[in-house]
Every structure is written in structure tokens, then in C-alpha cells.
Amino acid sequence: MSLSLVLLNDTMRLHDNPLLQLPTAAKAALVVLDHHAFFGAQYGIARANLSRLQQQLAVITAVKQQLAAQHIGLITLVGNVAQRISELARELNATALYCAEPVAPNERQALLRLSPGLAVTQLDCNSLLGHQLRPTLATLPDSFTPFRKQLEPLLQVSPPLNTPLPPQGWLTMSQCEPYNSAFNQLASQYQPNLLQSVASEQGALARVTEFIWQGRHILTYKETRNQLLGQHYASFCSAPLALGSLSVRQLWQDIVQFEQQVAANDSTYWLKFELLWREYFRWQFRKYGNLWFSRNGIKQAIRQQPDFSPPRLSSRQQDKFQRWCAGQTGIDFVDANMQLLNKTGLMSNRGRQNVASYLIYDLALDWRLGAAYFEQRLLDYDCASNWGNWAYIAGTGNSSERRFNISKQAQLYDADGRFVRTVLQDASA
Ligand SMILES: Cc1cc2nc3c(=O)[nH]c(=O)nc-3n(C[C@H](O)[C@H](O)[C@H](O)COP(=O)(O)OP(=O)(O)OC[C@H]3O[C@@H](n4cnc5c(N)ncnc54)[C@H](O)[C@@H]3O)c2cc1C
Structure with missing residues (x-):
């Protein structure tokens, strides 16, 4: 029976994770720490400092523990993403890869460099505009306000997928562990600081509960969001959203439920408004890709030459x-x-x-x-x-x-x- 690889790089969570609900019979859960993203440089500037690396290691370690509690193993690799996945696929005779549809151009390019024998299926796990509402890139408005005005009235965020995980079919912890030596070495060398695990799934869900439900800070968010210091002036959900340890659809659902069950006001709306900014940039990056990195910007890059x-x-x-x-x-x-x-x-x-x-x-x-x-x-x-x-x-x-x-x-x-x-x-x- 052929095996499928399930890449959890952008979805390091158990809640609302369609990749963990796949009906495929034999599969291996996998995370690859991209060496270039954490040890490379651009314009002579290191791409990540120690804290970012430690946070990434901590979040991977946390999801590995969460999966282990469900008797699911996690293969953790380090290196060039396309190369590592292609090597693993050869070793395990895997013929399919499932992953979250990436936004960052380098992650999209990595998928294109995978060995051709691997059939890739991408699921959009981290957007508000899910399958039915997927915008057409060619006609996607380029400025935020028209984008919001066009899509907000249609926005029916699909409910998060929170059914229990089907336990069958996954490689177990002991089957995965032989592949994990490079990651384990890195983790012991850089000692992920578990205190930073506010970015992990458990930390993020606790934060959402505290910010929205327990502290009800969401009710004053519009007035406090421009503050500079403190713990409750904003949601502090950005790190787990960026790492994929918090599902944006879960956060959206919590806001909507709070509005229905407790109170809705300008502040509760404003948190959704800010999530639309995140959404806007995601689709813009899918539309223009690398042109966003051009010094002279998208419009000139299209008219003249990207710089x-x-x-x-x-x-x-x-x-x-x-x-x-x-x-x-x-x-x-x-x-x-x-x-x-x-x-x-x-x-x-x-x-x-x-x-x-x-x-x-x-x-x-x-x-x-x-x-x-x-x-x-x-x-x-x-x-x-x-x-x-x-x-x-x-x-x-x-x-x-x-x-x-x-x-x-x-x-x-x-x-x-x-x-x-x-x-x-x-x-x-
Ligand atoms: C120069 C610059 C660089 C930024 N770099 C990042 C970045 O690397 N990662 C990042 O997540 N945000 C970035 N932002 C946006 C914003 O500053 C942060 O999302 C926000 O401060 C995170 O804190 P919070 O989670 O408490 O946000 P909240 O105010 O609670 O907002 C809720 C969520 O909405 C989204 N959001 C809010 N504002 C924006 C925005 N302007 N653009 C896109 N999404 C938004 C975030 O996902 C955020 O977690 C940047 C803004 C600027 C001006």
C-alpha cells in the first residue's frame, strides 16, 4: 500500500486541521524546519535570531507531544524543504503529499521543486475565505477597502473542523523516531524555551479564552488597540496565527459566538476587521508573489521592471x-x-x-x-x-x-x- 506524507509546517495544531482528517489509509505526519529560513541571510541580515528559532523548535516539540498523546508519530526534518521531502518520499515509497496551501513565495516555490513522482494536494487551512469563497486572483481588488467591501458581505467563514482525529493509518512514534536525529540534535543544542509556548496550540487557545471569554478584553479592543505596552490591549494572537498553531477560523468563530452569546459592539467587529487585513495581504501575496519584494513596488514592477x-x-x-x-x-x-x-x-x-x-x-x-x-x-x-x-x-x-x-x-x-x-x-x- 502506498504511503502519503502529511506536511504540517503551516498547521501545527490538532484543532481545525483538515490535514489530520484525511481519509487516506497509510500516512506519515511530517514537519520540516527550513534551514534557510532560520539560518540563512538576506541583504547581509540574518533571517532569524535565536528567539525565533527557539520558538519554532518549541512549537514543533509541542505539536509532537500533542500528536503522541493521540498515538500519532511526527517526523521532524531539518534542511532544504523540497530536498528533505523528496528524499523521505523515496525512502518511504510515498507517492502523495498533502499540505496547507502556502502564501510565502519561497514556500510555494519549494512545492514546485518536489520530486515529480509525488502528487501534491494543497488545502487552504489558514484563510477565512475558504473553498466556496476563494477569490479569483485576476480580478482581486488591489487595495484593502475595495477588497473588504467586495468580500466582507459574502463572508461565511466555515466552522472549524473539530471532530476527534481518526487514529488509524498514521506511522507511530517509534516508526518516526529514526528520522528525527537532526531535529533532536538542534533542539538539544538550542534548547527551545517552553516558556515561549504561548505560540503553541495550547498557549494560543488559552490566550483566546482569556482575551475573549474570561477577561472580555475584546469589548474594549477598539479603544485599547493603539496602546503600546501591556497584556490586554490587543489579542496577541499574531504569533500562533503566523505559525499555524492557531486556526484563524477558530478565532473567528470564537468572536462570532461571543457576539451572539455575550455582546457585539464596535470593538468585537474591529477584531474581525483586523483579521481581514491579514486576509487581504495573504491573497495579495498569492496574486503578486515575489513582486512584493521589489524595491520599486508592484505597480512599477509590472509597468517597468522589478528591482x-x-x-x-x-x-x-x-x-x-x-x-x-x-x-x-x-x-x-x-x-x-x-x-x-x-x-x-x-x-x-x-x-x-x-x-x-x-x-x-x-x-x-x-x-x-x-x-x-x-x-x-x-x-x-x-x-x-x-x-x-x-x-x-x-x-x-x-x-x-x-x-x-x-x-x-x-x-x-x-x-x-x-x-x-x-x-x-x-x-x-
Ligand atoms: C511594519 C509592520 C510589520 C508587521 N509585521 C507583521 C508580521 O510579521 N506578522 C503579523 O502577524 N503582523 C504584522 N504586522 C501587523 C500588526 O502589527 C500585527 O499583526 C499586530 O501588531 C499583532 O498583534 P496582535 O496579535 O495583538 O494584533 P491584534 O490587534 O489583536 O489583531 C488581531 C490579528 O489581526 C491581524 N492583524 C492586525 N493588524 C494587522 C495588519 N496591519 N496587517 C495584517 N494583519 C493584521 C493579526 O493576525 C493579528 O493577530 C505588521 C505591521 C506593520 C506596520
Whole structure:
């Protein structure tokens, strides 16, 4: 009997995971840690720091434990995704691969490089616009507002799939373990910090319960979402959504149920509105792929030529960039946000908009450097949301430039200077 590989790279969860419900008879669950995404570099900037690597290792370890509790083994490989999968397929005589339909261009390209003997089936596991509502890319609106206006009225998010897992057919833990030595070695070398497991499935579901149901923070989200510091001003769901350990359809369903059972207001709507931004960038990346990484942006890339040449910096610009990264520009509001990012791996949305604007317009640096540094540091790094938002602020996406007046923004969002004081004093203590 031929075996199917089930790649869980973008769906590291048991809840709402169509890949775990496949009726195929013989199958092996698999995760590949992409070596280039965690050890490679772009524009001379490492693509991930230690915290991001540790978080990824912790989340893979957590899903492996969850699957083990269901008597399902997990093969964990490290390396070039296409190569590792093709080798494994040969070794196990696998003829089919099932996976979540990726968004990031490098993940899409990896699927194209798989050995031709492997029949690939992609399921869209992480979008709100599921099968029936799948937009046609050619006619997909390029700006957020028309996108939202066109699709929001139709949006019937399919309920999450939460039936118990069919236990049969999976390779067991002992059958999988012989393939796991490289991953186990990496995990023991870099010691995944299980405290960071807020990004794991269990941590994420607990967070959703706390934010929506127990604390009812969702009821004031619209008023608090522009804050800069704290634990309840926003959902903090971005990391598990980015890793696929939280299903966006599950989160959506929790919001809708809360609206039906407890209360609906502008704030509960606004959380859904923000999830539509995530959705928008996902479909835009599927539509334009690599053009999002072009320095001159999508529109010019289509009209003229995409410019993928790496940013070139004079030594003065290099110095400015290093200061921005370290949070030492001399502008307190920028520095506090950057130091917070460096310390915690996160930054509020308001902070991100401001430091991005500062790099692009005040320092006049190539926006892609900022996006690459964010990629290295953000624990919620998500290709479409990160590069899409940077392009949006730089005006190289489908919008005009968005420049922020930093001192006005600091006045508006940190009028008493508490945020700046807290972060900068903390750093100097
Ligand atoms: C320059 C820049 C870079 C960014 N990089 C990332 C990134 O790598 N990964 C990432 O998930 N978000 C990114 N964002 C969007 C946003 O800042 C974060 O999603 C948000 O701050 C995460 O916190 P939260 O989960 O508490 O968000 P909440 O305010 O609780 O929002 C709920 C969810 O909606 C989605 N969302 C909210 N705002 C946006 C947005 N502007 N664009 C896309 N999705 C959104 C996220 O999935 C988020 O988890 C970036 C924004 C900017 C301006």
C-alpha cells in the first residue's frame, strides 16, 4: 500500500486541521524546519535570531507531544524543504503529499521543486475565505477597502473542523523516531524555551479564552488597540496565527459566538476587521508573489521592471541603520519601540507603523532593510503581513506613501511619556 506524507509546517495544531482528517489509509505526519529560513541571510541580515528559532523548535516539540498523546508519530526534518521531502518520499515509497496551501513565495516555490513522482494536494487551512469563497486572483481588488467591501458581505467563514482525529493509518512514534536525529540534535543544542509556548496550540487557545471569554478584553479592543505596552490591549494572537498553531477560523468563530452569546459592539467587529487585513495581504501575496519584494513596488514592477537588486548603503547610511536596529537613533519614541522589539520579539501595531515610517522617510533608507530586520526579530513574523505592511507604508504596495509625524504620534499615543520611560529606563537599569 502506498504511503502519503502529511506536511504540517503551516498547521501545527490538532484543532481545525483538515490535514489530520484525511481519509487516506497509510500516512506519515511530517514537519520540516527550513534551514534557510532560520539560518540563512538576506541583504547581509540574518533571517532569524535565536528567539525565533527557539520558538519554532518549541512549537514543533509541542505539536509532537500533542500528536503522541493521540498515538500519532511526527517526523521532524531539518534542511532544504523540497530536498528533505523528496528524499523521505523515496525512502518511504510515498507517492502523495498533502499540505496547507502556502502564501510565502519561497514556500510555494519549494512545492514546485518536489520530486515529480509525488502528487501534491494543497488545502487552504489558514484563510477565512475558504473553498466556496476563494477569490479569483485576476480580478482581486488591489487595495484593502475595495477588497473588504467586495468580500466582507459574502463572508461565511466555515466552522472549524473539530471532530476527534481518526487514529488509524498514521506511522507511530517509534516508526518516526529514526528520522528525527537532526531535529533532536538542534533542539538539544538550542534548547527551545517552553516558556515561549504561548505560540503553541495550547498557549494560543488559552490566550483566546482569556482575551475573549474570561477577561472580555475584546469589548474594549477598539479603544485599547493603539496602546503600546501591556497584556490586554490587543489579542496577541499574531504569533500562533503566523505559525499555524492557531486556526484563524477558530478565532473567528470564537468572536462570532461571543457576539451572539455575550455582546457585539464596535470593538468585537474591529477584531474581525483586523483579521481581514491579514486576509487581504495573504491573497495579495498569492496574486503578486515575489513582486512584493521589489524595491520599486508592484505597480512599477509590472509597468517597468522589478528591482530586486540588494540595498546598497554608504557607511553613513550603514551607521544610521545600525542605530535604528539597536534603538539608538536619539528619538525616544522610535528607540523605545525598537528596544522593546529587541527585548521581547514583539511591538505594537502603532509602534511598528512609526518605526517603519521613521526608517523610510526620516532616515531615507531602503524599506526592505527594515522589513528584513523585522523578519529576523518578530516572533509573529509572517511573510505577507510583514512585507505587505512595510510595502504599504513605503507606498510600494498598492497604496500611496504613508508617512507618520513621529513627535505628533508620540504626543497622541504616549502623552505622559510613560511608555518611553518604562522601556528606556528598564533598558538602562
Ligand atoms: C511594519 C509592520 C510589520 C508587521 N509585521 C507583521 C508580521 O510579521 N506578522 C503579523 O502577524 N503582523 C504584522 N504586522 C501587523 C500588526 O502589527 C500585527 O499583526 C499586530 O501588531 C499583532 O498583534 P496582535 O496579535 O495583538 O494584533 P491584534 O490587534 O489583536 O489583531 C488581531 C490579528 O489581526 C491581524 N492583524 C492586525 N493588524 C494587522 C495588519 N496591519 N496587517 C495584517 N494583519 C493584521 C493579526 O493576525 C493579528 O493577530 C505588521 C505591521 C506593520 C506596520
